[in-house]
Each structure stands twice: as C-alpha cells, then as structure tokens.
Amino acid sequence: MKKFLHLLSGNIRKEYIEMKRYWPNTLSMILTIFFIFLTMFLGIQFVGDPNQADTNIQYVIVNYIFWYLTLVTLQGPGFTITIEATRGTLEQLYMSPMGVWKIFLARLLGTVFLHVLIMIVLLFLSMFVTNQWLHLNPLSVIPVFIFTIIGMIGVSFIIAGLAIIVKQIQAFLQILQFILMALTFIPLSVAPLLAYAPFVKGIDMIRQIMIYNMTLGDFHLTDYSILIGSAVVYFVIGMMTYLRCERIAMEKGVLGQY
C-alpha cells in the first residue's frame, strides 16, 4: 500500500508538472470550461420555459461536468498508451515491478483528481460571477461519485486493452465522445435499462442530489445495489480485459510498437 501511495503521488506530481509545462494547452482548457459554464448559466435562461430555467441550468451543467469527467477518465489509459508508445517510454513503464496497470491507474487517478479540482474551482467561479448557486452537498455526492468513477475506470481499462494491441484508437475515441454524451445526458426515467450500463446509474443519482437536493437516505437499496454492483462488475471486466490484451501484445511482440 505504501508503495502504491508513492506511485500515486509520483504520478499526480508528473501530471501537475506537465499541466504547468504545457500551460497554453492547460490555459485554453480552463478558459473553454469557464466560458461553457458561463454560457450555460446565462444562456439557458433565455431558452425554453422561464419557470423551468433553474432546473434546466442545473441539469445541463451537471450533465456537462459528468460528460467531461467521463471523457477524461475513459480516454486516460488508452491515450497514455498511445502517447507513451510514440515517445518510446511505454516499454520503460513495463519494466516496473509494480505492474503497469497500477501505473496507469495511479496516473488516471492523478488526472481525475486534477480535473475535478479545476472543475470545482471553475464551477464556483461561474456561480459567483452569475450569482446563481447549485445545491452542492459534498457528503452525499462524494460516496456516489467514488463508485461512479470506479465503473468508469473499468471501462477505461477495456479501451486501454484495445490501445495496447492496435495503438491507433483516436478515431474510436472521437466516436466515444458521442456515445458518452448519450449515456450522460439521457435521464434514466426515459431509458430505465441504461441503469445497467457503466456509470449511468451513478450520474443519475448525483443529478438527483444536485438538482433535487436529495440525500443518501432518499435512495432505495436497489439504487445502491445497481450503483455498487455495476462499479464492481465493470471494474473487474475492465481489468481482466486489459490484462488479457497485455498478454496478447507480449505474445505478438506489439507492446512498444506504434
């Protein structure tokens, strides 16, 4: 555990340093998110039923935050593999006795942590600028968020498995954006079966906490069963798929190829 914590802190630090070094890219990302938040806060008031404006704003903002975080999480390890293979550092990562999946996991947690931090700061800044405040209940949001992220990590390792064999997955990641948009924006009341899809149940629960001010006590046992069950199932499937793909890549000799 101590070793994993060192691995985690090393990877968070590296992500932070690279964000600083590639500052024009980071700055444009921050500005884009900030202006999207502002547009949502200010723009939606003029669209649709004025009585529903508050609910609409909150709905769209929560959806946008989760679409963005899902995108960052799901692309993480796959994107890391592609970049590291191009740079020539991928095989060096595979020389770690910690196991490379732990490095990818640590890096992913680092990326998610930094992006969540940026999102929170920008969200508060946008609420302050527009003087419109969302119901934020961290005690209820954080536990659901953790299980939602676990499911997302599982799916991201399935994509990483694909990347380790074929490397060129950019086109797939482009399509993925739209699939994720559908998964994060469609409410479960419209498509109840989507609750069994990865991370959708969690996002729906967070939406209800943030928009309708629900607490953890307001949810049923079924909600928690689906939330935790899907997180565990998708995480296990993701890891198994990744490790199998890693073995195939080592047998075929395509690990470091690009």
Add this chain to the structure above:
Amino acid sequence: MGKLIEVDRVKKVYKKRKTKERITAVDHVSFHVNKGEILGLLGPNGAGKTTTIKMICGLLVPDEGNVMIHGYDIVKDRLKALRHISAVLEGNRNLYWRLTVKENLEYFAGNRGFGRREITPKIEELLVRFRLKEKENELVNNLSRGMQQKLAIAVAMMADTDIILLDEPTLGLDVETGYEVRKLLRYITEEEGKTIIISTHDMPVVQDLCHRTVIINKGKVVADEKVDQLIQLFDTRAYTIKLGDPLTDKQVLELQQAFPMYEYGDRLLNVTLEQENDIYLLMDILRGNQTKIEKIDRTAVNFEEVFMKLVKGAGEYEKVPSSS
C-alpha cells in the same frame, strides 16, 4: 560465480501482418550470465538481439523455452523477476523530454514504489557520479544526446537492481562521451558488482568492457566465449602469405572453394583457417603450381574482424573448453 540470468532454448516466431509469413527471429537460443559479469550480446541487424533482450525483460513472451532471472521465471513470476532488472531499451527515448533531469529520476523512482524522501540521497549520488548535478533542473529536451544517454543509464541505476540491460548504450555518441559512458559502466560492475548485458554494434565497447560475448546470427548463437579467447582463437588461424609468383586461375578457384573468406591481391594472400589442420590444405593448393612462398605471417586480429568472420559464416569455430 552464480548464474543470475539463464536463457534456455528460447524461440520467438513473428508473423508478418500482410503476407502472414512466419519469421523465426530467435531460434532456440541458450546462454547464461554470471553475477558481476558484463556480457556483450552481438549480432548484425535483424539477428535477434533486441528480441532476445526483450524476452529477458519480460516484454515479449517466448514461444518456446524460458528465461530465469534470479531463479524467477520471467513469464510466470514477471513482477518478482523485474525487481532484479532495470533496462535502457531505447536510449534517450526512454526519458520524458518535458521533465527535468531530477524530475525524470524522481518519476521513475516513484514508478518502482520509492518515496521521494527515501530516494533523494540516491538521486543526489547519481547526479554527482554521472556529472549531471549542474543540469539537474534542465529539461531533458535541452540536453545533449550524450547527457540524455547518461541520464537514461542513471535512471536504470537508480532502481538499484543487480542486473542492468543496455540496448546500444553508445549509439550516436561522440568519442569523448562514448568513452565516459564506458568508464561509468566499468565503474558500475567493478565497484558495485552489477551484472550487465550490453547489446551493441560498437566493437571497441565489447573489446574494452565485456568479459564474455554471445554472438547471435540469424536467430542462433554462433559464439559464446570470453572476448580474449575468441580473439586468440582467430589470431592463431589468420595468416598473411607473401607469394613470389601470381596464383593461377585454378588455384584461385580452389582457394574460393576451400576458404571462401580469403583475400588476394598484389601477391598477398590473407586466409583464415577454420581448423588448424587446414594449413596443410592451403599448402597443397599453393604447392600445386610450385608457387614460391616468400614469407608467412600470423595476422593480428581485432575483435571486429572476429565478429565479421563469425557472422559471415567463416566461424565454424571450435569452442575453447576453458570458457565459463
């Protein structure tokens, strides 16, 4: 000396993506490396050196055979075996170019589970020994190739493993930096007792550093011998003969058949004999036309010539029994 690495009849076959043609990159290769030894892994391009190195690192799974590192099977107990190995596989490409020298060392230390505080003394020591201290806050991108190469080796050293694998450690370095890298590698083995495998085309590196060499050609081991013994072996079989008369066409033809690697010009004949007894065959050919022999010298052979002879097929050599 105990064996730290045992490569036992490993085989790797690749399938070409388009033609589905199967190519045997490594064909039942076996050798071992003793503790504290520097082993040179040599061979022409495409001989199977990198494939062999990658199988030792556990980056490639052999189709047949196995590799034992410190008693651990690299396929079955990969992570345990990796605790004993570090490698520089692609030289300066193994580094993060947008991180500084120190950040690279810290990052790779973290990836092996070391905490920053715990690894700092080791990093400081490496920065001084590798003469990188002045550049510790410089981006790798801004370093010379030689410095990048030294940093890549320092990263491998930082893990403090007893085995280090180096793929072309002096490739693209100028003479001075190449010499410095050689000095560092000698220090690493002599003072720290590390075991090193170097895959290289740089023959002075082999002659200067390696205790033993394994030469691979077309996926097979063609020599596994101590460097000086290989040179000695070929030294005693290489002759330069000054002739009093030119050779006839018939003699040239006979020489071609008997000694394919011979060189002839200006009445000077250079021949390397595959076996000591071949000297009689050579004399028979020359005697056939009563060719006058003015002088016979044994030629001094350097390691590069030995290598060339081995990989070009003249080297069906008799193994020296005293080799480890």
